[in-house]
Amino acid sequence: MLRKKTKGQLIVLSGPSGVGKSTVISELLSQREGIHFSISFTTRQPRVGEADGVNYFFVTRETFEGMIANDELLEYAEYVNNYYGTSLKHIQEKLDAGIDVLLDIEVQGAAKVRAKCPDAVFIFIVPPSFEELSRRLHRRATDQEEVIQGRLRKAREEYREIPNYDYLVVNDKVSDAAAEIVAILTAENCRTKNRMNLVEGV
């Protein structure tokens, strides 16, 4: 297993609502085997069609606050009286087993991960243009105009965080965006610091 590095890579993906991140992630997971997509913990109730361990791990408030107290979360946030967070233990187990772990989190959560895991790879996905982002948000037709305008304002705020990301991927065509992320992961595996174990006698 010459090319196997010892530890998995932590990959953090962020991008504005409507950019098509979940579609890119599905395509990415189909293009490249062996990536573990991290599922968040939440205290909110499952919506219709959502399953425990698929969309989220659904836990009680007591359980979640126990995880906070025991420092078991890589990052967490509270929205509308519900907690959302990422289990450090789950991720660490995968990384220790040499498996790459993908996190889909927004910019504040990503900033917390960056502080704790500076070796993680941070990728920001943008649409080809704001006009196109607006078109995509309207096309979904699930939100009212006011909500869409709010999402576009939030996108502009999130864009200010882009310089803190290592890589920028434009989601023009989903398969191209996924292929670029695959290339980024391959390149990160080739980083000298991740491969010195392959060099004899140095």
Added chain:
Amino acid sequence: MLRKKTKGQLIVLSGPSGVGKSTVISELLSQREGIHFSISFTTRQPRVGEADGVNYFFVTRETFEGMIANDELLEYAEYVNNYYGTSLKHIQEKLDAGIDVLLDIEVQGAAKVRAKCPDAVFIFIVPPSFEELSRRLHRRATDQEEVIQGRLRKAREEYREIPNYDYLVVNDKVSDAAAEIVAILTAENCRTKNRMNLVEGV
């Protein structure tokens, strides 16, 4: 041309004699279009089968020393009374035109390029093992045992420079090694610092 970055990327490839670098480079150039392979200048006489502008640019000692005096070389060295060097102007023209430029140079030349062009990408190619490197050098059957042993000693010296390289590629299978370099180039194109021009309103 949304995904086009403004400037080309300078790529420096090093690796020990016998690792199969020129085969990997041929495969790389066939896998990925738009890379300019930089041809060195030399004052040595062309060998049988070598052509000016293909293997080297063959110039007189006076011309070469003029290039040194005019600071026209990115790096140069003198071996056995002959100069070898890389024209800065040739490279700069390509990079300015948005074309990636590949240099095949040894570790000392690479160190000089690193000092002048910190944004270049430095890739070191290793064989799967020293045993395999020895096998490859013997298989070429062009050198005497003493020369081969000298090359293996030199390889061990060159290996000490590996930590200064950004990426480490193992040439086990040529097509895999070339594909990894293609992925590295794609990833480097995705670096946030090379793509901020694609982001509106930041």
